[in-house]
Structure formats: C-alpha cells, structure tokens
Amino acid sequence: MVISVIGAGSCDKEIYGVAEETGRLIARNGCILVTGGLGGVMEAASRGAREAGGITVGILPGFSKEDANEYVQIPVVTGMSHARNVIVVRSADAVIAIAGEYGTLSEIAIALKLGRPVVGIRTWENIEGVIRAASPAEAVQKAMALVSR
Numbered sequence: 001m002v003i004s005v006i007g008a009g010s011c012d013k014e015i016y017g018v019a020e021e022t023g024r025l026i027a028r029n030g031c032i033l034v035t036g037g038l039g040g041v042m043e044a045a046s047r048g049a050r051e052a053g054g055i056t057v058g059i060l061p062g063f064s065k066e067d068a069n070e071y072v073q074i075p076v077v078t079g080m081s082h083a084r085n086v087i088v089v090r091s092a093d094a095v096i097a098i099a100g101e102y103g104t105l106s107e108i109a110i111a112l113k114l115g116r117p118v119v120g121i122r123t124w125e126n127i128e129g130v131i132r133a134a135s136p137a138e139a140v141q142k143a144m145a146l147v148s149r
Contacts, residue, residue: 003143004034004092006085006107007041007100007123015099018121019044022096022136027054029140034059034091036084037068037075041098046071059088086110094143097123097130117146 003026007019023045026033033049035042037058046056050071058072061084065075078084082103089095089111097108097120104123111118112129119139120130131146133139 001029001031001093001144001147002034002091003031003140004088004095004107005041005045005098006036006088006095006104007045007098008104009036009038009040009042011040011044011099015041015122016044018136019098020048022098022121022139023048023050023054023056024052025136025140026096027052029144031144032057034088035072036061036088036103037072039069041100043069043071045098057091059084059091082106089116090114092116093147094119096121096133096139096143099123117143119143119146 019041027049032055034057037060049056057074058068059076061081063079068075085107094117095111099122118130119142
C-alpha cells in the first residue's frame with residue numbers, strides 16, 4: 001500500500017513531530033511513503049519513515065533530484081511546479097493531510113476528486129469527504145482501513 005503525506009513546506013516543531021510519527025507508523029505498517037519531497041511536513045514524514053526502515057519517495061516540483069530532503073530515497077524529478085501535486089495524490093492509495101496551506105488544500109481537492117480517501121490531522125476544516133483523525137496512529141489506521149475495504 002502507498003500512502004501520501006501532504007502538508008506545508010515549513011512547519012512548527014509540534015507539526016513536525018506529528019508528521020514524523022505519521023511517517024514512522026506508515027513504514028512500520030509496511031506501507032510506502034510518498035510526499036512532495038521538500039521540507040516541513042514532507043521532510044518530517046520522510047524522516048520518520050526512513051528511520052523506521054520504510055521506503056520514501058519524493059515527487060519533486062523542480063528540475064534537480066538534489067532538491068529532495070535528505071530522507072527521500074527515491075526522488076522523482078518532474079519540473080512541473082505545483083502541478084506535481086496531482087502525481088503526489090494519484091500515486092497513493094490513501095492520503096494523510098497534516099496541517100498545511102494552499103498547496104495542501106489543492107492536494108486534498110484533487111484526492112477527493114479522484115476518489116482517494118483523505119484523512120486529516122489538524123488540516124483544513126469543513127471539507128466534505130475528509131476524515132478527521134486526532135493522532136498519527138488514528139490517521140494511519142483509518143487510511144489503511146479505508147483502502148482495505
């Protein structure tokens with residue numbers, strides 16, 4: 001199973017910890033992690049997954065694999081800027097949104113449009129179709145359950 005974690009390219013320490021734990025749990029459950037490959041939530045999730053022995057993929061907006069954070073094992077260079085958000089979402093069986101800004105909002109919308117389940121932790125409120133989770137453990141559990149139906 002492939003789970004994408006989406007969120008802002010910069011975040012505070014608390015959100016970083018939430019994303020790192022989410023990545024760790026994704027890896028411990030035998031899933032592959034896909035992110036946008038940059039900093040913030042993407043880096044934290046990648047760090048957690050990689051340190052737990054998981055596989056990390058970064059779908060990069062630019063033209064260089066060196067743009068990837070240090071925890072991305074498989075960098076995918078797209079040169080597509082924000083349009084790469086479609087690939088981040090389409091590559092996943094489920095999406096976990098953590099906090100985030102407008103880029104995250106666009107990925108949530110794309111995921112819902114494509115019929116991908118979206119689980120949210122402290123992310124955009126009142127979006128029909130986003131399943132709320134209070135913790136990384138709950139988010140990963142819900143994402144996996146939604147895919148295995």
